[in-house]
Amino acid sequence: MANLHTAAHNHRIRHPTNLPAPTDYDTSLTLEARKFLKTYGLTPPGVDTFEKQSERCLAILNSRKTPIEKYQYLSVLRNTNVHLFYRLLAENVKELTPLIYTPTVGEACQRWSELYTQPEGMYLSFEDRGNLHSVIQNWPHDVEITVVTDGSRILGLGDLGINGMGIPVGKLSLYTACAGIHPLKTLPLCLDLGTSNESFRNDPLYLGSRREKVTAEEEKDFLDEMMAALTERWPGIVIQYEDFKNPFPSLERYQETYTMFNDDIQGTGAVILGGFINAVKQSGVAPADQRAVFLGAGSAGVGVAKQLTEFFMKEGLSEDDAKRRFWLVDSQGLVTNDRPGKLADHKIYFSRDDNKGKQYKTLEEIVEYVKPTILMGLSTIGGAFTPKILSRMAEMNDRPVIFPLSNPSSKSECTFEEAIKYTNGKCLFASGSPFPTLNFGGKDLVPGQGNNMYVFPGIGLGAILSKAVSVTQNMIYSSAEALATSMLPTELQDHWLYPDIRRIREVSVIVTRGVIRAAQRDGVDRELALRNISDEELEEYIRQRMYDPFTEHEKVERELVDLAEKVMTNSPMSPKVKPADALGGAMTNGNGTGQRRSTVTSRPGTSGGRK
Numbered sequence: 001m002a003n004l005h006t007a008a009h010n011h012r013i014r015h016p017t018n019l020p021a022p023t024d025y026d027t028s029l030t031l032e033a034r035k036f037l038k039t040y041g042l043t044p045p046g047v048d049t050f051e052k053q054s055e056r057c058l059a060i061l062n063s064r065k066t067p068i069e070k071y072q073y074l075s076v077l078r079n080t081n082v083h084l085f086y087r088l089l090a091e092n093v094k095e096l097t098p099l100i101y102t103p104t105v106g107e108a109c110q111r112w113s114e115l116y117t118q119p120e121g122m123y124l125s126f127e128d129r130g131n132l133h134s135v136i137q138n139w140p141h142d143v144e145i146t147v148v149t150d151g152s153r154i155l156g157l158g159d160l161g162i163n164g165m166g167i168p169v170g171k172l173s174l175y176t177a178c179a180g181i182h183p184l185k186t187l188p189l190c191l192d193l194g195t196s197n198e199s200f201r202n203d204p205l206y207l208g209s210r211r212e213k214v215t216a217e218e219e220k221d222f223l224d225e226m227m228a229a230l231t232e233r234w235p236g237i238v239i240q241y242e243d244f245k246n247p248f249p250s251l252e253r254y255q256e257t258y259t260m261f262n263d264d265i266q267g268t269g270a271v272i273l274g275g276f277i278n279a280v281k282q283s284g285v286a287p288a289d290q291r292a293v294f295l296g297a298g299s300a301g302v303g304v305a306k307q308l309t310e311f312f313m314k315e316g317l318s319e320d321d322a323k324r325r326f327w328l329v330d331s332q333g334l335v336t337n338d339r340p341g342k343l344a345d346h347k348i349y350f351s352r353d354d355n356k357g358k359q360y361k362t363l364e365e366i367v368e369y370v371k372p373t374i375l376m377g378l379s380t381i382g383g384a385f386t387p388k389i390l391s392r393m394a395e396m397n398d399r400p401v402i403f404p405l406s407n408p409s410s411k412s413e414c415t416f417e418e419a420i421k422y423t424n425g426k427c428l429f430a431s432g433s434p435f436p437t438l439n440f441g442g443k444d445l446v447p448g449q450g451n452n453m454y455v456f457p458g459i460g461l462g463a464i465l466s467k468a469v470s471v472t473q474n475m476i477y478s479s480a481e482a483l484a485t486s487m488l489p490t491e492l493q494d495h496w497l498y499p500d501i502r503r504i505r506e507v508s509v510i511v512t513r514g515v516i517r518a519a520q521r522d523g524v525d526r527e528l529a530l531r532n533i534s535d536e537e538l539e540e541y542i543r544q545r546m547y548d549p550f551t552e553h554e555k556v557e558r559e560l561v562d563l564a565e566k567v568m569t570n571s572p573m574s575p576k577v578k579p580a581d582a583l584g585g586a587m588t589n590g591n592g593t594g595q596r597r598s599t600v601t602s603r604p605g606t607s608g609g610r611k
């Protein structure tokens with residue numbers, strides 16, 4: 001037995017710690033750096049510029065035919081040259097985001113087990129309960145933020161079990177791309193708690209356990225253990241819940257004790273509020289006269305309605321008046337107090353009592369009954385905003401607010417084209433997934449993308465930098481206000497509801513500042529030094545703390561020069577040795593300390609093409 005164990009151990013292929021990191025093979029590294037890293041000869045001899053690398057990557061990407069093939073290429077790139085991946089993403093954020101996030105991430109999740117090739121996060125199984133603390137020790141890096149899902153409601157695609165891992169991976173890529181959280185400090189986490197998806201349970205390639213989804217009580221105990229284990233290993237960790245079928249109990253249970261938030265409830269609420277503040281200004285309809293029909297009364301629908309209620313109250317309405325601006329609709333029709341059956345707890349707050357005993361079932365009837373100024377879609381029902389409904393909205397309003405927010409694109413309640421066509425270009429529009437620009441009446445109309453990616457990166461970074469002990473409601477609300485104020489005058493003139501996605505890093509700085517200031521007002525911050533600096537200084541501090549894939553390599557090259565100088569100082573020949581020789585020499589004699597650096601990217605001066 002002992003021999004077998006030893007044999008197995010000896011035959012295990014394990015990377016010794018002094019093996020080059022994947023980024024050490026970057027083709028833009030100087031020959032000197034390659035010699036130092038002992039990767040000289042292991043990459044083609046040519047030395048690339050970033051422009052050449054980018055040209056090659058984009059050409060490969062274009063040669064891939066389907067979105068999922070492009071997604072796969074980008075995943076490989078992220079795993080083999082993380083800094084190059086983020087440089088490419090920074091320069092092409094508008095074009096690449098739909099490939100690493102919604103809508104393509106939806107298909108990637110549906111096919112996760114079928115297409116699986118490489119590890120990209122951590123899986124915790126129900127069978128591991130009692131041992132989560134030890135399993136978590138296997139994660140090789142220090143973590144600042146995790147996105148966790150149990151896969152039970154992935155976008156509008158239902159329960160995908162462990163195939164939901166694509167969502168934490170995708171969202172954390174955006175944390176890095178948009179808010180500069182270092183990629184090595186992020187932990188994609190997928191819980192394997194069984195799945196109600198029978199076809200996956202019977203799919204031979206499915207990589208999760210084949211049990212039915214555990215009970216709510218079992219999940220609660222599991223999550224209790226997970227939350228404790230994560231914070232024990234990384235005391236400052238920010239934990240973002242994502243795509244849980246019923247996330248309300250966890251939010252209530254953990255939000256005061258841990259630094260956590262739920263993006264589907266709170267992030268969605270904030271991002272829609274941010275765009276809505278701009279839409280209200282443009283529609284010219286006062287909050288007291290707004291009438292909002294929400295198709296979908298789940299975590300996102302209720303989260304958004306609550307956030308807008310808070311806004312209406314800040315605009316002077318009483319709580320009761322504010323909540324009466326909302327008519328929520330679920331799969332059974334209008335949510336009312338007197339409809340048959342028990343209402344889920346999270347729907348009670350907005351349940352109507354003024355329906356005079358009549359139950360309204362279809363969206364068409366409800367639109368006729370309510371005469372809304374706003375139509376929100378968070379229902380997962382693609383095409384639910386029919387031409388007839390859209391036309392009625394345009395008949396009833398000068399500027400109807402039409403927000404089909406379900407993801408991915410196939411689940412969007414209508415397309416941008418349909419909304420423009422059937423409201424005759426009158427609507428104020430935002431969708432969850434991206435739609436292309438449209439020419440209408442000789443003008444280019446740009447659709448708003450009311451997607452959480454405008455706020456969650458800043459909420460996470462704000463919580464990390466302020467070392468917040470919890471994520472308060474004011475921090476969430478402030479993220480929305482900050483988003484609304486981040487618009488440029490030109491964007492407002494063009495009637496945009498959200499800033500240009502290409503400015504996302506700058507927008508995230510503003511959102512992060514808003515979140516940190518709210519943490520300070522609520523007294524949940526522990527980084528007290530940030531309290532006494534001006535807003536400008538705080539923004540500068542945030543920028544300095546953000547991972548920048550373009551400057552990362554400069555840091556690394558500086559490190560190389562320092563090491564080279566050390567080699568020179570220790571050498572009896574030092575006065576005669578030039579730095580480049582010392583770097584080259586390091587190929588054979590090492591740096592004398594046995595240490596090596598962990599991340600390397602390209603050489604300085606290769607980022608000239610950056611906008």
Ligand SMILES: NC(=O)c1ccc[n+]([C@@H]2O[C@H](COP(=O)([O-])OP(=O)(O)OC[C@H]3O[C@@H](n4cnc5c(N)ncnc54)[C@H](O)[C@@H]3O)[C@@H](O)[C@H]2O)c1
Binds near residue numbers: 245300333406433450
């Ligand atoms: N834009 C964004 O950034 C964003 C953020 C979060 C969620 N979403 C999307 O919102 C959708 C809903 O997410 P969720 O977390 O609220 O899910 P959920 O499962 O909690 O809620 C879905 C709701 O839709 C209702 N519904 C289902 N079928 C319906 C029908 N035929 N008619 C009317 N209502 C129906 C359900 O009753 C439920 O109330 C998803 O597609 C998700 O991708 C978008």
Ligand SMILES: O=C(O)C[C@H](O)C(=O)O
Binds near residue numbers: 432
């Ligand atoms: O992931 C997204 O694109 C937004 C949102 O969190 C969703 O669940 O749809």
Ligand SMILES: [Mg+2]
Binds near residue numbers: 155242263
């Ligand atoms: Mg989500």
